[in-house]
Amino acid sequence: MADSTQGTGGLTFDKSKRKWPNEINIFMALILIIVIFEALGQLLPYMNNQSLLFDTRDRFDSIFNEARLRIIILQVSIIGIIALGVTQVIISQGIDLSSGSIVGATAMITMSFAQTELVNGNPNPKAIFGPWAMDLPLLVPVLVGLFCGFIAGMINGFLIAYTRIPPFIATLGMMVSARGVAKWWSRGKPVSFPTEDYAWIGSGMMPVVWFVILAILFHLIMKYTVYGKHTYAIGSNEDAARMSGINVARHKVLIYTIAGMLAAFAAIILSSKNLTAQTGMGIMYELDAIAMAVIGGVSLTGGRGSIIGTVLGALIFGVIISGFTFLKLDAFYQEMVKGAIIVAAVVLDQWRQQRAAMKS
Amino acid sequence: MSDDIILETRGLTKHYGGVHALEDADFVLQRGEHVAVVGDNGAGKSTFVRQITGVEQKTRGTVIFDGREVDFKGPLEAREAGIETVFQTLALADDLDVPDNIFLGRELFKVKLGPFSILDYKAMRQATLDGLQKTAVKIPNIRNTIRNMSGGQRQCVAIARTASFHSKLTIMDEPTAALGVQETAQVENIIRTLKAAGEPLILISHNMRQVFDLVDRIIVFRRGRICANLKKQETDPQDIVAYITGAKTGPEYMETAV
Numbered sequence: 001m002a003d004s005t006q007g008t009g010g011l012t013f014d015k016s017k018r019k020w021p022n023e024i025n026i027f028m029a030l031i032l033i034i035v036i037f038e039a040l041g042q043l044l045p046y047m048n049n050q051s052l053l054f055d056t057r058d059r060f061d062s063i064f065n066e067a068r069l070r071i072i073i074l075q076v077s078i079i080g081i082i083a084l085g086v087t088q089v090i091i092s093q094g095i096d097l098s099s100g101s102i103v104g105a106t107a108m109i110t111m112s113f114a115q116t117e118l119v120n121g122n123p124n125p126k127a128i129f130g131p132w133a134m135d136l137p138l139l140v141p142v143l144v145g146l147f148c149g150f151i152a153g154m155i156n157g158f159l160i161a162y163t164r165i166p167p168f169i170a171t172l173g174m175m176v177s178a179r180g181v182a183k184w185w186s187r188g189k190p191v192s193f194p195t196e197d198y199a200w201i202g203s204g205m206m207p208v209v210w211f212v213i214l215a216i217l218f219h220l221i222m223k224y225t226v227y228g229k230h231t232y233a234i235g236s237n238e239d240a241a242r243m244s245g246i247n248v249a250r251h252k253v254l255i256y257t258i259a260g261m262l263a264a265f266a267a268i269i270l271s272s273k274n275l276t277a278q279t280g281m282g283i284m285y286e287l288d289a290i291a292m293a294v295i296g297g298v299s300l301t302g303g304r305g306s307i308i309g310t311v312l313g314a315l316i317f318g319v320i321i322s323g324f325t326f327l328k329l330d331a332f333y334q335e336m337v338k339g340a341i342i343v344a345a346v347v348l349d350q351w352r353q354q355r356a357a358m359k360s
Numbered sequence: 361m362s363d364d365i366i367l368e369t370r371g372l373t374k375h376y377g378g379v380h381a382l383e384d385a386d387f388v389l390q391r392g393e394h395v396a397v398v399g400d401n402g403a404g405k406s407t408f409v410r411q412i413t414g415v416e417q418k419t420r421g422t423v424i425f426d427g428r429e430v431d432f433k434g435p436l437e438a439r440e441a442g443i444e445t446v447f448q449t450l451a452l453a454d455d456l457d458v459p460d461n462i463f464l465g466r467e468l469f470k471v472k473l474g475p476f477s478i479l480d481y482k483a484m485r486q487a488t489l490d491g492l493q494k495t496a497v498k499i500p501n502i503r504n505t506i507r508n509m510s511g512g513q514r515q516c517v518a519i520a521r522t523a524s525f526h527s528k529l530t531i532m533d534e535p536t537a538a539l540g541v542q543e544t545a546q547v548e549n550i551i552r553t554l555k556a557a558g559e560p561l562i563l564i565s566h567n568m569r570q571v572f573d574l575v576d577r578i579i580v581f582r583r584g585r586i587c588a589n590l591k592k593q594e595t596d597p598q599d600i601v602a603y604i605t606g607a608k609t610g611p612e613y614m615e616t617a618v
Binding site: 221233243 | 435436451456460464466467473476477481
């Protein structure tokens with residue numbers, strides 16, 4: 001027999017042959033975007049040499065403009081938590097359009113169980129339930145909220161896994177229905193005045209703390225557990241996953257349930273931070289979350305992407321929004337450019353895929 | 361029925377509407393035996409395999425696997441019963457690397473926690489290396505995703521996956537049809553290791569050299585029927601071609617074959 005079929009060739013973990021992780025590209029894009037804004041701050045005549053992220057006026061102890069940094073990460077944290085779930089959904093070659101509405105419905109319902117009896121010595125003017133639902137322990141509204149997300153996500157999952165309708169349609173239905181629930185719950189009235197305990201969840205920098213904890217948790221889950229492996233496998237080749245004995249339907253229900261619960265947790269933090277819940281809460285959040293994931297390199301064709309990528313995508317998203325405010329551009333431009341960035345991220349991803357395919 | 365028989369089909373038949381793709385196939389496979397299924401295109405080879413593995417539902421007939429009658433509702437049931445199949449269309453997840461694919465659906469765990477069980481990457485990698493070493497498959501870097509591999513490397517992974525688990529029966533549907541010379545040799549090596557391990561195999565192939573190189577017995581299909589059942593020692597490639605084209609028919613099949 002020829003030598004060529006003997007032995008194992010270079011069958012080792014040749015580190016030099018390992019692929020350049022896409023996360024590094026995204027990180028460099030983040031740096032590049034910051035550099036562009038810094039340059040514009042120096043070059044544009046009306047900017048008076050301001051810096052986006054650095055402390056040029058000596059207002060803080062460190063070299064950074066801490067106030068703006070804090071706003072950026074605080075802004076992306078809540079939608080970032082939704083994006084963690086959306087990432088898992090997109091990796092499994094699905095899509096979730098319902099997260100924004102789940103935020104609305106969950107915020108309304110949760111807040112009703114988090115109200116305090118007396119506001120400045122007077123009865124709570126926004127009370128939804130009678131005295132029995134006032135000043136409940138913190139765990140009650142949190143569990144109620146997570147349960148809302150659990151139910152909504154599970155309905156999404158069941159529809160997608162067992163009726164085989166496209167995720168786009170199933171979650172579109174949930175998007176409309178959950179918004180309906182949000183409006184129906186208190187007949188459109190806002191729900192306000194939570195207990196002090198409840199207000200703690202989203203106070204100060206707490207949203208960032210939750211985001212970081214959840215990002216680390218789901219990074220580990222996606223990378224080191226069978227749940228993550230099967231999510232990638234389903235997104236990569238659903239038939240192969242099925243043939244390999246993975247219970248694809250059950251796994252999809254689990255993915256969408258987790259995404260629903262993450263959206264619900266974002267709702268808890270948001271309502272706690274704002275000290276109120278309104279029917280319009282979370283509108284367009286689903287698209288921002290999808291944008292964060294896509295900017296972070298999560299492929300809409302499934303199978304590729306990571307939690308780290310999404311976190312970086314969220315930061316890029318935050319820097320761009322903050323950068324536009326910094327450049328004193330109108331919010332209208334922000335929305336236009338936001339749309340363009342999402343499209344550009346997808347085009348870039350496809351271009352990268354084609355190039356990779358040509359190489360092999 | 362003897363314990364030496366791993367698979368037996370009796371009167372296995374498949375009609376697609378009016379098309380009789382498979383007619384009364386009686387087939388016996390001994391434990392440890394490697395059998396080739398040959399025949400012209402559309403002769404019923406793949407149809408025959410699809411009825412056994414549950415990819416399609418047979419029109420009539422019986423399949424007896426490992427001593428009991430079976431009626432697989434799908435390929436997964438067949439797999440769980442111990443029949444591993446390498447399909448012409450490869451069932452690999454493109455975005456996962458080699459160990460991930462080989463262990464897909466039967467991962468090794470460090471800690472069992474239901475769906476959040478923690479994977480034992482090191483053990484899976486080591487087992488993959490050992491498995492590939494045994495089969496002499498050359499893959500430059502097993503941590504590469506399948507997407508970045510050539511057709512031959514993919515096929516090798518698909519087959520190595522079959523070979524790394526001790527199955528009761530392996531079925532390969534034209535495993536080397538799209539491969540180059542070197543890659544074909546690697547696949548054939550894997551088949552030899554299966555033989556050495558005493559694992560039975562049904563090999564569908566058009567390649568006569570390969571068939572005579574690898575198997576013990578050759579079954580010829582013609583127009584949906586078995587028309588010959590020959591021991592390798594008692595035949596030669598010209599003879600097989602005569603059976604395939606219809607110039608000859610095995611004496612025991614004279615009644616039925618056309």
